[in-house]
Each structure stands twice: as C-alpha cells, then as structure tokens.
Amino acid sequence: MSKPPFKTKNKKTGPEPQETRDKPxxxxxKVAADILGNVVHxxxxLDGELDVASGHSGFQALAGNDRALVRAIVGAALRHRGEIAEVLNRLLDRDIPEKTGRILDIxxxxxxxxxxxxxxxxxxxSLAVDHAxxxxxxxxxxxxxxxxxxRLGREHDEIVADLDxxxxxxxxxxxxxxxxxxxxxxARKIAAAHADGAALDLTVKSDPETWAERLDGQVVGFGSVRLPRKTVVETLEGFEAGDWWVQDAAAALPARLLGDISGKKVADLCAAPGGKTAQLAVAGAEVTAVDxxxxxxxRLSQNMDRLGLSVVTVTSDLRSYEPEELFDAVLLDAPCSATGTIRRHPDVPWIKKPYDIEKLTEIQSSLLDRAIDWVKPGGMIIYCTCSLEAAEGEAQAGAFLARHEGKVALKPVAAAEIGGLDMCVxxxxxxxxxxxHPVTLDGETIGMDGFFAARFVRS
Incomplete structure (x- = not known):
C-alpha cells in the first residue's frame, strides 16, 4: 500500500473549531502536544511545565483526571521518543518542514x-486530526x-517488528x-531500566521495617521503603505527621557516608529540595542548607516544617559564599546533567547535550575547590551527582585529588556502609x-537512580 501523499487539500471539513474544542x-x-513541544524544542x-501552580497555563486549567492523562501521554511520548520518530520515518515519504513542527508534536x-x-x-x-x-x-x-x-493502525505489527x-x-x-x-x-541495561520508569521510594525517620509493613512496601537500599505502585503521597499514612519523605534509594546513600554526625556542624550545599538536608538533621547534625x-x-523550608526539623537556610551562590565558621563536614550535591534520573525524568535525554556536560564539569570543579576550604582539618567532604557521566563523577573526583594532593585524601567507601550493596562500590x-543495579541483597528487586559519590578527608 502506498504511503499517504505529503500534500493534502486544505478544505474545511468536520465540526466548527469551537465544537471541536469542546470534545471530551x-x-x-492539545495541552500534551503543547508541553511536548515546549520540552523538545x-x-x-518537564517538571516545570507540569507544575500545577506555575506551569503550563492550559495544564493548570484542566481537571485532575485530564492532568493525569497529560502526564501519561507526555511521559510515554518522551520515554519512547526515538521509537516514535523511527515509526514516523517509516510512515512518511519525506521529512515534515521545520516550521510545521507542530504537526510532529501532534x-x-x-x-x-x-x-x-x-x-x-x-x-x-480522531482527536489528532481535530487538533490539526x-x-x-x-x-x-x-x-x-x-x-x-x-496506516499505523492497519500495519502496526509490520512497522514496529524490527525496532530496537x-x-x-x-x-x-x-x-x-x-x-x-x-x-x-x-549500557543496554541502563537503557532498559529507563524504559521501566521509577518506583516510589521513601526515606523514613526510623524503623523502616515497620513502615514497609504499614505501607505495603519493602525495605530496599540501606533502609529506604519502596512502595509497590505510584500513589498520591499526600494521602499516605505518615505524610502529615512528617514521618518520611520521598527520596530515591540511591539518593539516600551519600549522606550516610558521613557516619555519626550527631552534634556536628554540617553544610548541605546545593541543598534543595532537601532530602539530604532532612537526613542530616534526623542524624542529629546542626545543618546549614545553602542554595x-x-x-x-x-520549598525546602516547607518540607522541613512538615518533617518537624530545624535547619539554617542560606540563599547564596556558592562561588561567592563565605561561611562564618568552618564546618565539621560538607555535602556537595553539585549541579549536574541529571542523566541518572532519566527513569523519573524522561525529558532529560532530549533537553541535555554534550556541551552541557562540559559547562557543568567546570562549575563542579570550582565548587569543589571552594568547599575544601570550608571544612576543618580532619573534616569530611562528600561530593555527589545524580549523573551517569564519568566526567561528572570518577574523572571529576580524580582531578580534584590531583589538584589538591597533600591537602585532601580519598576515604574509600565500603559496601557495609551502604547496606552491603557491593555492586555500588x-x-x-x-x-x-x-x-x-539491584537494591536488595537477594538481587530480586532492581532499579535505582544513577548516582555517584566520593568521600574525601581534609588533611
């Protein structure tokens, strides 16, 4: 069967535009296509577009069930963007002109x-044709x-048969x-994990086994609670009481590398939204959160209020920040490409480019070089990123050690410190x-964010 012609007659058919807009x-x-276009072009x-208070105006105006539909559509369109592009390539005789990018979004x-x-x-x-x-x-x-x-509806099996x-x-x-x-x-396992999406993990203040039982979840990582399905977190037991917060099992590991910090002064740099800040405060540290x-x-302060935790917050660019006194420890969750969070942020592959990594590594280096002088001799520095890129992880840590030889030393991580997850060391x-990676010792439960952390001690 021949492919549809590229040019079509511009003839008015079907219901009037207003009548079309009123269709269920x-x-x-329409909002899904608008948001998709805003993200990829x-x-x-995506999180900004889907913010019900400050995001896409059309999204804000939708009812709750339609918002959920938009999230599902845009999520699928981004998570499978490459597949969809290849399907279109097989269906079209030639590329659609750039100025009609709206058609591609539809x-x-x-x-x-x-x-x-x-x-x-x-x-x-039907609704796509109406939108056009x-x-x-x-x-x-x-x-x-x-x-x-x-044509896709008729020839679906043939068109998608040999896709990778x-x-x-x-x-x-x-x-x-x-x-x-x-x-x-x-690399293929990483891509497969991204296709599966992310579970909902919680960090609890205490007794993860009991909370896993209460919420019908399981303990993963080093004391995180993973729920079996996505849900509205505000409706879960313990939310209003501030007994837990949402935090991926991998993201919960770097703060644990500081060990016993009760009574110590700890800086959480690039702190928002505050998951690690909360961990440090629950562990008994005097926390200064800088962002x-x-x-x-x-928003971090609002989260701390719900959790009943007290921290000091400072609004500052770290490149000009000067603490009043040295800290016992510093946790730097540096700005990064966030490629480790693609499971939950499917827009990341399509809004980031290689040159972003180059710019970010320069920022990371400068922040590390400043943070080392904010720690007391013998104090610890945790550098971490939610990135899968070696340039933002292993290479960055190695370069930092080389630049400050004699001033800072690596303190290696042991699997026992992170619940025995030896694959993560x-x-x-x-x-x-x-x-x-598996998040349980039996290896049966798979999946966490991509994360890197290095622990240094100032000589």
Whole structure:
C-alpha cells in the first residue's frame, strides 16, 4: 500500500473549531502536544511545565483526571521518543518542514497513545486530526495526520517488528558515553531500566521495617521503603505527621557516608529540595542548607516544617559564599546533567547535550575547590551527582585529588556502609549506583537512580 501523499487539500471539513474544542479529551491532547513541544524544542524541563501552580497555563486549567492523562501521554511520548520518530520515518515519504513542527508534536502525542497507552486507536486518531484542523500551521497537513495514523493502525505489527527500543530511545551521545564507561551490555541495561520508569521510594525517620509493613512496601537500599505502585503521597499514612519523605534509594546513600554526625556542624550545599538536608538533621547534625534559589529554599523550608526539623537556610551562590565558621563536614550535591534520573525524568535525554556536560564539569570543579576550604582539618567532604557521566563523577573526583594532593585524601567507601550493596562500590572506593543495579541483597528487586559519590578527608 502506498504511503499517504505529503500534500493534502486544505478544505474545511468536520465540526466548527469551537465544537471541536469542546470534545471530551481534546483539551488534554492539545495541552500534551503543547508541553511536548515546549520540552523538545524549547528545552523547558518537564517538571516545570507540569507544575500545577506555575506551569503550563492550559495544564493548570484542566481537571485532575485530564492532568493525569497529560502526564501519561507526555511521559510515554518522551520515554519512547526515538521509537516514535523511527515509526514516523517509516510512515512518511519525506521529512515534515521545520516550521510545521507542530504537526510532529501532534503525531508524537497520537502515536504515544496508539503504541504505549491503553487508549483506543480511533480516539487517538480522531482527536489528532481535530487538533490539526484547529491549528493554523498544522491545518494544511490535516489529511496527512489522518493518513499516517490510520496506516499505523492497519500495519502496526509490520512497522514496529524490527525496532530496537533501547538504542532508539537513547540519544547516540549518551549511549556512547555509557558504553565507554560501563561496557555495551551494561549500557543496554541502563537503557532498559529507563524504559521501566521509577518506583516510589521513601526515606523514613526510623524503623523502616515497620513502615514497609504499614505501607505495603519493602525495605530496599540501606533502609529506604519502596512502595509497590505510584500513589498520591499526600494521602499516605505518615505524610502529615512528617514521618518520611520521598527520596530515591540511591539518593539516600551519600549522606550516610558521613557516619555519626550527631552534634556536628554540617553544610548541605546545593541543598534543595532537601532530602539530604532532612537526613542530616534526623542524624542529629546542626545543618546549614545553602542554595542559590530562594524559591527552592522556600520549598525546602516547607518540607522541613512538615518533617518537624530545624535547619539554617542560606540563599547564596556558592562561588561567592563565605561561611562564618568552618564546618565539621560538607555535602556537595553539585549541579549536574541529571542523566541518572532519566527513569523519573524522561525529558532529560532530549533537553541535555554534550556541551552541557562540559559547562557543568567546570562549575563542579570550582565548587569543589571552594568547599575544601570550608571544612576543618580532619573534616569530611562528600561530593555527589545524580549523573551517569564519568566526567561528572570518577574523572571529576580524580582531578580534584590531583589538584589538591597533600591537602585532601580519598576515604574509600565500603559496601557495609551502604547496606552491603557491593555492586555500588567501585575498585577505587567510589559510590557508583546504576539504574540496573539491584537494591536488595537477594538481587530480586532492581532499579535505582544513577548516582555517584566520593568521600574525601581534609588533611
């Protein structure tokens, strides 16, 4: 069967635009396409677009069930973006002009529903065609949208038969980076973990076994509680009382590397949203939380209030920050590419580029060089990033040691310090968690954020 023609007649058909806009589900699909376009073309973070208080105006106006639908559609469209692009490549005779990028967003949203969500093809096709018909730039291609999507519905099995999702859904530069750092097999395991998405992990103030039983979860990592399914966290037991907070099992490990910090003065640098800040405070430290964003620190303070924890907050750029006194320990969760969080942030591969890594490594180096002078002799520095890139982890730590030879020494991490998760400890004594790593000693439960941490002691 021949492919649909690229040019179509620009003839007015179907219901009037207002009547179309009132169709059930239309508004949600339109908002999904808008948000997808903002993320992939304008490089806006998905979390910002989906913020119900300050995000996309159309998203804010939707009812709760439609917001959930938008999240599901955009999440699927981003998580499977490479697959969808290849499917379109097989369906189109030639590329759609850049100025009609709106058409690509509409098609990606429709195909995400048809291939990856439990939504009838008929509804996905119909609403996509309606959307094209109400958009000035997309309207000339309304027939193209209809033809492409109907053909996909008819020839689905043939079109997707030989796709390699793990390669297609990972930008080449990321797959090359992971293959170089970890080998081809592990790189594919990382990509597979990203496709599965992330579980909901909690860090509890105490007694994780009891909380796992109460919340029908399991203990993973080193005392985190993993819930079996996504849920509205505000409705869970213990939320209002401040008994726990949401934090990935891997993200909970770096703070534990400080050991006994009761009564010690500890700085949490780049602290927001405050998961590690809360860990340090619960452990009995006198915590100073520093972040460049006053808005993010305000949210951190709100989180501490809910948890009943007292910390000092300082709004400052670390490149100009000067503490009033030296700290016993410093935890620097440095700005990074966040490629370790792709399981929960599927926009990351499509808004980050290799040159971002270069810029970020410069910032990380400068912050480390400053932080070393804020620690008392004999004090510890934890450097960590939620990145899978060696340049932001192992290479950064090695360069720091070389620059400050004689002034700082590496204190290797032992598996016993992180619940026996020996796969997360490198030969050099760094913490290196990968998304495909097990989070239980029996190896049956898999999946955590990609995380790196190095522990240094000031001589």
């Amino acid at each position: 589900g239309f508004a949600a699909r 304008k490089k806006r973070p 098609l990606h949203v429709a195909i995400a529903q048809m291939l990856f969500l439990d939504i009838p093809d008929r509804a996905s096709v 018909g109400t958009d000035r730039r997309a309207k000339p291609y309304k027939g193209l949208v209809n033809g492409v999507l109907r 999702p793990l390669l297609l859904n990972t930008p080449d530069w990321l797959m090359e980076s992971w293959t170089t750092a970890y080998g081809a097999e592990t 460049i964003s006053s808005g993010r620190l305000k 490198t030969r050099d004594g760094y913490l290196r968690c990968l998304p495909g």
